[in-house]
Amino acid sequence: MNMTVIEIIKLGRKYLKLWPELPELGQYFADYNAVQSCRFVCKYFPALALFTFIMQLFFSSGLPSGQGSITLALAALPQALVYGLFLLSMPVQALVIAGVKADKRLPPSLDSWYKDGIEKAKQSQQNHDEGYHSDRAFTGSDSLQKLVVTNPRYIDLAKLLRLTFDTGAK
Structure with missing residues (x-):
């Protein structure tokens, strides 16, 4: 770019x-x-x-x-x-x-790890939403949707790690 x-x-x-x-x-x-x-x-x-x-x-x-x-x-x-x-x-x-x-784009090894991380974060989000039975969506859902990209870059990896460790600490 x-x-x-x-x-x-x-x-x-x-x-x-x-x-x-x-x-x-x-x-x-x-x-x-x-x-x-x-x-x-x-x-x-x-x-x-x-x-x-x-x-x-x-x-x-x-x-x-x-x-x-x-x-x-x-x-x-x-x-x-x-x-x-x-x-x-x-x-x-x-x-x-x-x-x-x-x-820079992620290398293939980190690219697959990134996509696996997105899937795990989605599962965690679904489990979180089901656990609370609320009408209100999980606060990280919007940021998680923004992270779903076809060619992730290192900044996307940093965002995923930040989202993962910030929501995991709560």
Whole structure:
């Protein structure tokens, strides 16, 4: 699908938010570790970029040795900016990679697992509805219908896992 960089970044952010934070998923999905790494980078690297920028200027200015000067700090400014901008670009890169991954189709093995998961979720929904004998439909039925797609993508897998683990916890 043709998307702009901004749309890919938004999709990556959505993908990271949808993926459940359950360590046991790491045993079954390689993406769990990638999602955890992206979350870590997005959370801590902006502060690390600022810290690196400030420390670069501080030590280059000569203040720690008592011979500080603004001209030394200004001379180190381009280098400090490069380091800071590089570290600041890492969360953007992580979101782009997550967005590209979220838009990819599932491989055949995960595709069949996804379709089995949809069927199990439908059965669970029917059992839930019969157990309560209510006229009101199960709250996840609308979201479950949206997940029934012919060519599922990784974002659909994340939605299924989120739906499965959110309704299972209630």
